[in-house]
Amino acid sequence: MKLYDSKMAPNPRRVRIFLAEKGIEVPVEQVDIVKAENRQAPFLAKNPMGTLPVLELDDGTHIAESIAICRYFEALQPEPPLFGADAKDVAVVEMWNRRMELEVFNAITGCFRNTHDFFKGRIPQVAEYGELCRSAAEKRLAWLDEVLADREFIAGNRFTVADITALCGIDFGRVSKIVIQPEQKNLARWHEAVSSRPSAKA
Numbered sequence: 030m031k032l033y034d035s036k037m038a039p040n041p042r043r044v045r046i047f048l049a050e051k052g053i054e055v056p057v058e059q060v061d062i063v064k065a066e067n068r069q070a071p072f073l074a075k076n077p078m079g080t081l082p083v084l085e086l087d088d089g090t091h092i093a094e095s096i097a098i099c100r101y102f103e104a105l106q107p108e109p110p111l112f113g114a115d116a117k118d119v120a121v122v123e124m125w126n127r128r129m130e131l132e133v134f135n136a137i138t139g140c141f142r143n144t145h146d147f148f149k150g151r152i153p154q155v156a157e158y159g160e161l162c163r164s165a166a167e168k169r170l171a172w173l174d175e176v177l178a179d180r181e182f183i184a185g186n187r188f189t190v191a192d193i194t195a196l197c198g199i200d201f202g203r204v205s206k207i208v209i210q211p212e213q214k215n216l217a218r219w220h221e222a223v224s225s226r227p228s229a230k231a
């Protein structure tokens with residue numbers, strides 16, 4: 030088994046944090062996104078989408094999509110349950126993880142992809158769409174601050190994959206100057222708590 034990773038990118042970080050929370054160690058190979066190694070034939074044979082992370086199994090199967098990889102490890106090792114523990118809990122965690130991915134993470138990476146020089150010439154960029162994503166991301170952070178007024182973590186009172194998705198998205202927002210505002214005290218308290226877990230360094 031091998032995890033194709035990029036230390037600089039937020040999606041691979043989701044998987045590294047997930048593995049660290051589970052206490053699972055997997056051999057890792059870094060793929061150089063700056064040199065666009067992920068867009069060249071050898072990597073495209075593993076993942077035609079050209080994105081990281083990708084998990085390679087011993088039978089040659091390649092699993093892309095961060096959440097698919099995390100689900101694989103959750104099934105292999107259910108403890109601690111990061112996708113929820115019973116039917117209701119699983120559904121609630123799924124709801125929050127989807128919100129964190131679709132509403133927060135994607136707005137932040139959408140801003141980066143459409144406004145940052147890194148992607149100039151790599152993908153078609155639409156600056157106005159990037160700014161729309163920025164504004165959506167800022168609104169979502171304000172909303173998240175309200176959500177966190179009555180709970181410790183995003184999906185309730187236990188750390189889950191929804192916290193991992195939100196943390197990786199929000200930390201990556203700094204590159205595009207999307208940051209937690211001084212008045213967003215609940216969000217700041219949550220961010221401090223999840224950032225101080227040892228897994229956050231993974």
Ligand SMILES: N[C@@H](CCC(=O)N[C@@H](CS)C(=O)NCC(=O)O)C(=O)O
Pocket residue numbers: 038039040041062067068079080081082093094095096
């Ligand atoms: N939906 C995918 C997104 C993967 C993705 O966009 N990865 C980024 C890094 S965060 C990437 O490989 N970017 C390089 C590129 O698109 O060339 C997932 O959840 O893993």
